[in-house]
Amino acid sequence: MAQDRPQKSILVTGCSSGIGYDAAHGLRARGWRVFATCRKPEDVARLAGEGLECLLLDYADATSITACVAEVVARSGGRLDALFNNGAFALPGALEDLPTDGLRAIFEVNLFGWHELVRQVIPIMRAQGHGRIVQCSSVLGLVPLKWRGAYVATKHALEGLSDVLRLEMAEAGIHVILIEPGPVTSRIRRNSIPHFERWIDWRASPRAAQYEASLLRRLYDERGPDRFELPPSAVTARLIRALEAPRPAPRYYVTTPTHVAGALRRLLPTRALDAIIRNG
Numbered sequence: 001m002a003q004d005r006p007q008k009s010i011l012v013t014g015c016s017s018g019i020g021y022d023a024a025h026g027l028r029a030r031g032w033r034v035f036a037t038c039r040k041p042e043d044v045a046r047l048a049g050e051g052l053e054c055l056l057l058d059y060a061d062a063t064s065i066t067a068c069v070a071e072v073v074a075r076s077g078g079r080l081d082a083l084f085n086n087g088a089f090a091l092p093g094a095l096e097d098l099p100t101d102g103l104r105a106i107f108e109v110n111l112f113g114w115h116e117l118v119r120q121v122i123p124i125m126r127a128q129g130h131g132r133i134v135q136c137s138s139v140l141g142l143v144p145l146k147w148r149g150a151y152v153a154t155k156h157a158l159e160g161l162s163d164v165l166r167l168e169m170a171e172a173g174i175h176v177i178l179i180e181p182g183p184v185t186s187r188i189r190r191n192s193i194p195h196f197e198r199w200i201d202w203r204a205s206p207r208a209a210q211y212e213a214s215l216l217r218r219l220y221d222e223r224g225p226d227r228f229e230l231p232p233s234a235v236t237a238r239l240i241r242a243l244e245a246p247r248p249a250p251r252y253y254v255t256t257p258t259h260v261a262g263a264l265r266r267l268l269p270t271r272a273l274d275a276i277i278r279n280g
Helices: 018-029 041-049 062-076 100-128 149-172 188-199 208-220 232-244 256-267 270-279
Strands: 009-012 033-038 053-056 082-085 131-136 174-180 251-253
Touching (some): 009 018, 009 062, 018 232, 033 041, 033 062, 053 062, 062 100, 100 131, 100 149, 131 149, 149 174, 174 232, 188 208, 251 256, 256 270
Parallel strands (some): 033 053, 131 174
16 A cells, blocks of 8 residues: 655744735645744744644744744654745835835845745755745735835845746755735735834925825725735635646736736836826
């Protein structure tokens, strides 16, 4: 009798809510061994109470990344089939009002922490001869949008980093894949408020009236879903394809705006695309 195949394992970050939360539960239900991570101990305890193997990981703390990977290795016997890099935050505001230290802070979490984690799991995947690294990017990794410059910058950087990593890892049997969600139900807007309040002195900005007319309302007013918004399960469905397809695509678009943005970026000159975004 043939032995059963070993259970596939995945490390998923940013699982306290939204995309990561749905992915962790969805993959576990599908039979994956999921190592879910959160930044706050209380969220780790909450997800553990829901039956997930949940560990502490803070992208801004390299020590916590190392400790998390070591714990995964200890629990799995050195096996890790996949990584889903997902946790990130937004820092809204006009770029002229964004202190450089604020930009450093968001890059530390949204890019440098991701890179540190990737570097620590690659040796595991090299040793076993295979692996998949799935990076959760954004429609804002494809096109820009006003007031979101800091987040756009991190996602554009992630796109380039992942493209090069995909080329370099192919010879090791490690697939590197980008998922481009677009508008998906999450807490990212609400969670961005403390970062906005810490770094953006909007009252002193020459754009103060614009902040009051647009960004402040978007941040603080209760509002329904964005147009074309999909639930996190839509991302999980693409993630499953990225993880289980024999030959995964380099990118998976999720929402209608992402498909449209990708097409427009390919087809239109920059000035025409800028005009559509400014007026859209």
